[in-house]
Amino acid sequence: MKTNELINVLAEDSGPARRDSLFLKLAVAALVGLGVGVLLVVFIEGVRPDFTQNATQVALKATFSAVFAAAALPIAARLARPGRSVGVWVVAAFAIGLVCVLVSGFMMMPPVENELGGLVGGVVPIAFLIIPALATPAAIVIFSWYKRNAPTRLALAGASVGAMSGGLGAMAYALVCPVDDMGFVSVWYGAAIVLCTAVGALVGPRILRW
Secondary structure (H helix, E strand, C coil): CCHHHHHHHHHHHHCCCCCCCHHHHHHHHHHHHHHHHHHHHHHHHCCCCCCCCCHHHHHHHHHHHHHHHHHHHHHHHHHCCCCCCCHHHHHHHHHHHHHHHHHHHHHCCCCHHHHHHHHHCCCHHHHHHHHHHHHHHHHHHHHHHHCCCCCCCHHHHHHHHHHHHHHHHHHHHCCCCCCCCHHHHHHHHHHHHHHHHHHHHHHHHHHCCC
16 A cells, blocks of 8 residues: 555544643643642641621632632633643733722722721731742643643743632632731732742742753
């Protein structure tokens, strides 16, 4: 059998090419990481005692955090394959994050006399440290998924994983965080997610190196 004939036979038998959705697979990996973080909160600390009475405030904090994870998701999905442009997506993600911080930090700020208490909240160092800790399981899961693909822009890919993981870690922390003031959330949740993004950019080239 000639080479061209063999190629034609193999092409006919192969069937349609399978098109896997990187976005969907990455979303599943993110949900797994979030689940691990939530389980850690539940089994180690437990949800806040007044969770039922303050479910709306908890949902607001979780939504704030989810926005950052969701904004980073399409960037991370595109960076899993080489040769894909992410410039517009990066600008959009930055704009979304900035708007989210401004809205929560200023429009939902408490009265002037209570602003300092809202920003400090009595647990500043705890929130700033626990969110990255809860983001670590999500980062491990997402980086493990990334290793199966072919990223080439490793620092930017790591930063996108860090931002996603930071948002997911903040979502888990919202279940136990006793401070509901959105000024506090915009400053310290946002700072913790930025920290996770920076760490991701630093470790990404080492972890994702071929």
